[in-house]
Amino acid sequence: MKSERSILLIVTMSFVLLASNLLNFTVSTNKFSESYPSTVCAPNISGLSTAISLTPAQIQFRKTGTKSMKTKTIKVSRYAVASQSAIFESEQVTPVVWQTRKGVWAGAIACSAPSTSQWFIGATADITSKGSLNLVNSGLGKALVSVSIFTEKGSLSPQEFIVKANSYKSIPLVSLAPGSKKIAIHVEPKSGRVNAFVIDERGKGLKALGGDLVNPSSDPAKILEIPAIPQQVKKKTAKPHTLRLFVPGDISARISAEIRSTDGTFSPLGINARVIPHQKVIEIPMDFKMKSGKFALIIKSDQPILGSVFSKTFVQGKSDFVWSTSAPALRDFTLATSGLSPTLVFTGKSVRVTLEILSGKGNTRLVNIRGEDIATYKVSDTTRSVRFTKIARGVSGAALISSKSGYGYLPLAPGSVLTKSSIPTSNISVLNP
C-alpha cells in the first residue's frame, strides 16, 4: 500500500514537473525593430566639390534644406552633391564622401548615423585657418547642439547652437577659438538628429596650404590605434608628422607609443613615458622617416585619451596634409569605394581579414589578408565596394586615398550599425515607480 502511494506520488510529481518544464515557454510579446539608421553625409559648402561613393544598388536618399522627409530612389555608384547634405538609407553599406577644393586639397569621410557625442582632434583656429565646423540636423525638429572647444591653453566655455530642422549650419573655426593653433572639438547634441563635420582648410594670404576633412574619433580610450599614417618616403622633401593628443579627463596621462610598419615595430623616441597634461591640446613632433609608405601608431595611456596625427603629403606634385585619426576595432561592414581606389591598411598583432570585393561588373571575389603588425591592400579602380568579414580580434584599419587634388584618410568603421530597438507595448506598469 505504502509502496503504491510512493510510486503514485513520485510519478505524479515527476510528470507534473516534466510537463511544466516542457510547457514552460513564455510566448514573448515583446516586439523589436531592427534597422540601420540613415547615414548623413558631409554638406557641400561653397567652393567645394563633393562626390559620394555608393554601391550600384538602389538606395533611398533625401537632402537637407527641405521640409519633407520624403526619400527618392537613386541607382548610381557615385553621387555628386551640389549643395546641402545628403542622407542615405544605405543600410549596411557605408557611403564615403570625397570632398575636394579643386587643385587645393582633398579629404575623405564616411557618411554616418547621427551621434550624441563626437570628438574631433585636428584642425586649427589660428590666422591660417579657413576651416569650419558643419552641424547637420537631419531631423524635422530643431536641434540644440553644445560645442566644447579645447586648445593648447585649456578648455573654452561650451557654446550652444541651434540648427533648424533638416538643415546644416557652418561655423568658422576661427570664431570658435580665435587664435588657437591646436584645437580639439567635442560636439554634443542636446536635442535633434545631429552630425558634425570638421573641415581643416588652411592658407597663408593667397597661398593655399592644403586641407582635409577631420574624421571624428572614437570615444576616449586607453589604447589608441591609428592604423594608417602616410609617409612620403620616395620624395626627398618628405615631411615630418605631428602627433596631437588630448586628455579629456581630470588627470594627466602617461603614455607610451609603438610604431608598426613593414620595416618593423619599434617605439619612437620622445613619446614613451611622456606625461600629457589633461584638458590641454598637446602636439608632439614625430621627426622620423620610414622607408615604407605608411605605418601605424599605437598609443597606450593610463588615462582615456584622444589623438590623431597630422601628416604633410605630396602627391602628383601637389602638397596637402592629412589627419590620421584613431580607428575602432574593425567589424563586419561594407565600404563603398566607387571611384576612390583606396589603399587599405590594417594593423594588429595578427592581421586576418577577408575582403569581399565587388567589381563594377557585379562580380564578387574574396581576398584574404594575412600578416603581422601591418598589412596593406590596394583596391582597384573598378571596385565598387569592399566588405570586411572574418576579422581577427584586435585588428583595426584605415583607408588612404589620393587624387590630383590631394590626400585623404578614412578610418574603417561602419557609418551605420544595425540597431535593435524595442517597440513599446502598452503597459500600465510604466506609471508605477
Added chain:
Amino acid sequence: MSSQRVTAILVVHDGSTWLAEVVASIASQVRKADQIFAIDTGSIDSSAKLLKGARIPVATIDREVGFGAAVAYAVSQLPAAIENSQAVDNQEWLWILHDDCVLHPNALQSLLQATVDRPNVVMAGPKLLGWHNRTHLIELGVSIASNGARWTGLEPSEYDQGQHDGIHEVLSVSTAGALIRRDVFEELGGFDQNLELFRDDVDFGWRVRVAGHAVIAVSDAIGYHAQASANERRSVDVKGAFLHRPLLLDRRNAAYVLLANSSLFALPWLTLQLLSGALVRATGYLFAKLPGYASDELLAIGSLFLHPAELLEARKSRKKHRLISPRVIKNFIPSRTSQLRASISRVASELRTRILPDTTPQESHVLSDLEINEDEDLLTPISHASWKTIFYRPMVVAATIVAVISVAWARHRLGSLSGGALTKSPESFRDLINLYVSSWHEVGMGSGESAPVWVLITGLASILTFGNTHVFITLLFLFAPFVILVSAHRYFKKFTENGWLAAGASLLYALSPITIAAINSGRLGVLVLLALLPYFIRQIYQWIEVDKWSWRGIFGHSLFLGLLAAFNPSIFAILIGAVLLSILRDLRKSPLGYRDPFFQKRIYRRLTLLLVPFLLGAPGSFGLLRHPTRMFLEIGISIPGGGPNLAIMANPGGPGSLPWWCISPITAVLILSYFSTTAARRFATPGIVFLLLGTIASVISVPGNGTTLNVQVFAGTFIGLATLFSIASGVVMFDKIKQRLQQSNVNFRHISVAAVLILTLGYSATAVFWLVTAGSNSPVQSSQNGILPAYLSVEKSAKTLVIRSYEQDSERTLGYYISRGGDITLGQADVVPEDTEVISRAVEGLIDNTGVTSSKVFSTYGIKYIFLKKPLIDEIVQTIDGLGGFSRSSSTKAGIVWKVNNPTGRLIHTDYAGTVTILESKGVKTFIPSPGTLTLTENFSNGWRVYQDGFRSARIKDQNQLPTFEVTNAGEITVFHDGTLRRAWISFFIITLIATIVLALPGGRRKREISERELA
C-alpha cells in the same frame, strides 16, 4: 394608616397559568385589601373558574376591551368614593393587579407605609422582579426615552442585590401592583383608553406628574411579574391591537405617549426621532430575519400618523389637567448621554460575553461541611508568576523574532508604499470609494470598466486609519507578518498542545516563501488570502459532506469566499474545479442519480457556495466568463511568477521572492506527511494537490492587467493553500513525536525528522539572512519618486504619453502608457481600458522612425506631451527629435519631455468652417463658441452625454472611435458620463450583500420563542 381604604382591582385575561399564585399572594398579604374586585376580559381559559373558586367577585366584560377600560369599568362598579378622601388619614386607594404578577406578602403594607409621610404621592409601585428567576430586576419605576423605548435605567437581567433599594421618585410605575389614589385617578380620567395595552402606566404617571402630584417606586414592596402580554405568552386581543401584534401596539402607544404629552416645541424633533428610530430598528429586525417585527415598527408609526385627530384630542385633554410646567418631567426622561451610555454598556457586555465566555461550571458541587478545610486556603501558596515569564511564552518569542527580523527587512518600507504589483495609494479613502462608484475612470484613454469590490473594501478599511490610505497600506504591509502569525496560530494550536510547536509552525507560515514574496512584491490580494485562510480552512475538511452545513453556514462561507475572491480571482478557478469534481463524485455515489434528494441537497449547497461569491463580485466576475484566463491574474499590476521549478518548492518566484537557494521545508514536509500513518495525511493530500496545481498554473502566461504583454502566472493562491496544508500536516506529524521516537529504535522516522529539522533550520538561516540583506531592497518601497516630473502633474487634464524602458525576460524593452497628470494609483490597474491600436502604431512610429504622422495622431487623441523617462536610449531621442511635430519642452534628470505641436485637449470643437478650438471646461460645463461638432478625446462609451439647453446632443462614434457630438447652438453645454448602469450594479451588489449577510446572520427569536428561563 388603618383609615386608608384599599380596593384591589385584578384584571384577568387568559391568565390561568399564573392566576392561582397571584390569588394566593393577594390572600397572603400582611395588610389585606379592604375589597377585591376582579375584571375578566372574556378569558377563554379557566381564569374565571379559578377566581370564582377563590371567592373573588368577578365581572366579565368583552374580550376586546383594553386594560384601561377594564380598570375604569371596575372603578365604576365600586361604591362612591369616600368623602374628603384627600385627607391623609382618610384616603381611598386603588391597587391595580395583573393576573401575571405575584406580590410579596408585605407588598401592600410597604406601599401604604411609603405614602403615609408623603401626602403628594398619588401613585406608588413595587419593585418588580422576574417571574422565573426571582433575583433579576425588571423594574423599579419606569420612564420613556425620547425614541419611545421603555426606560427602566436597569441593565438587562440585572441581578438584584439591593443596589437600587429605597423609595425613589419616578416618572411612573408599572400598573402591575400599582397603588393609585382613587380621587386622583378619577380626577385625571383614569388610564387613557386609547392606550388599550402597554404604556398606559407611563402615560398616567406623566399626567400625574404634570398635575402636580408625585409617583414613587418602593423597593420594600416586591412583585414578580411574568409580563405575559409583552413576552407574547398570551394573545393580545384588545381592539386596537392590529393583527394581535403586541410589538406594534407597544410601539404605537410609545409614540402616542410622547406626542400626546410632550411640549409643542419638542414635537418636530420627537417625530424625527421616532421615525428614524423606527427605521433603524426595522433594519435591525430585518438583519435578524424578523420581518414581522420590522413591519410592526413601521406600521406602528404609520398607524399613529393616520389618526392625527386622536392625538389632538389627547393633547387637548392633557392640557386641561396640566397644573404645573411640563418641564417637571424633564428629570425623569433619560438624557441622550444616558441612553448612549446604556447602549455602549450593552454592546460591550455582549462583546465580552462572546469573546470571553464564562467558562466557570454552571453547577458546582455542594460540599459538605466535613469536606471543607478552612485552613486550606491559608496553606495554599498564592501563585505569583514573574512578569519575566511572559517572554517565555511561545507566541511572544515568535512575535519577537518576527519583530526583530522586520526591523531590518522592512527598513525601506516605512512610508507611503509603491512598487511591484502595488500602485501608489491615493490620498484619502474617499478616492478609493469614488473609484468604486464612478462610472468612468480617467485611466489611459478612459475606461468604463467597473471597479472591483476589493477597492471598496480597502477604502472602507482605510477608515481605521482615519481615512489615510497611505498609512493603512503601510501598516498592513508592516504588520502583515504579525497578523499572519496570529491567524495561523489560531489554526495550528488546535492540532497540538505543544505551544512551541504551534508557535514555530505559525512562524514558519508568517515567514514562508509565499508570505515573503507577497510582501516584497506588493501583492495585496495574496496577503489578505494568507491572513484569512487559517480562519476558513477548517471548513474545507467538511467540503465533501456539505449537506451537513446549515444554510446559514453556507451563506456565511459564501460571504467569506466572496471576500477572498474579491482579492484573489483565482479562488473562482479553485471553486469551479472543486464544485464540478464534487458534483461528479456525488452523482456517481447517488443511487438515484440526479433525482436523489441527497444529491440535490448537496448540489444546491455547492452551487450556492459558487454563485454567491460570483454575484458578490459582479459585474467584474461576469468578465471572467468572457476572459477565463483573468482568473489567474492578481489584483493590481501584473508581475510574473517564477515558473514551475520554484513553484514545486513552494516558492512562487518573481520579483521580491526568495532566491532558489532558500529551500523551504514545505514540499519535504508534504511528501513526508503523505506517508505518515497519523492524521497528517489528511492535510498532506490536499497540500500536494494544490502544490502541483500551483506548479502547473505557474507555466501559464496570460495578458496582464493594463498590458498587451503576456505575464507568467503568479500561483500565489495555490502555493498559499499548499503552504498552510503542509505546515498543518507537519504540526500533526510532529506533535508528540519526541515520545514516539524515544520509544522506538532508530529507523526511517528518526532520519526523516532529522532531515526536516535540518532543512527547516537551513531555510530559517538562509531566509533570514536574505531578508535582512538583499530582501529588504524589495520592489515595494517607500518614498519612491513619482514617474512624472512635478511640472507635468500640474496640468491634470493633459494626457501625457509616458515611454519607459524596463527589463523583461532579460531583455531591455520599452513600455508606454497614457498618464492623466500623475502616477497610477491603487485600483486603477484593474479598470484599465483596452489598448487603442492607432495610438500603439503611432508610438511604434516614434521608435522605428516611421512616425511622421504620430504627432497628428497624438493630438487627435488629446495627448499633449510625450515623456521619455530615464534611462534614455539615445536612438529613440534622436528619432523623436527628428520626426517633427514635437518640440522639446525640457530635458531633466527625470527624462525628456516633448510637447505635441498641434493644439489639443480633452474637448475639441470644430465649427462648420473647419476651425478647430480647444475648449476649457469647468467641471462638467463648457462654452461652445459656435455651432459645430464637439469631439471628446476619451474612449467611446454609450454613457457619454452632452446636454445643451436641456436637450441631448446627437452622439456618434467618429472615424477615430472617439465620441463626437453635434452641437447646434453656441452657448454653455454640459458634458458628463451617465452612471445609471453603474448605479444599478452597485445597487445589485448592495442587495446581494445585504441578502447574504441577513441569511448568514443568526436569526433573531420572537419573544414567544424565548424560554421562560431566559426571560427571567
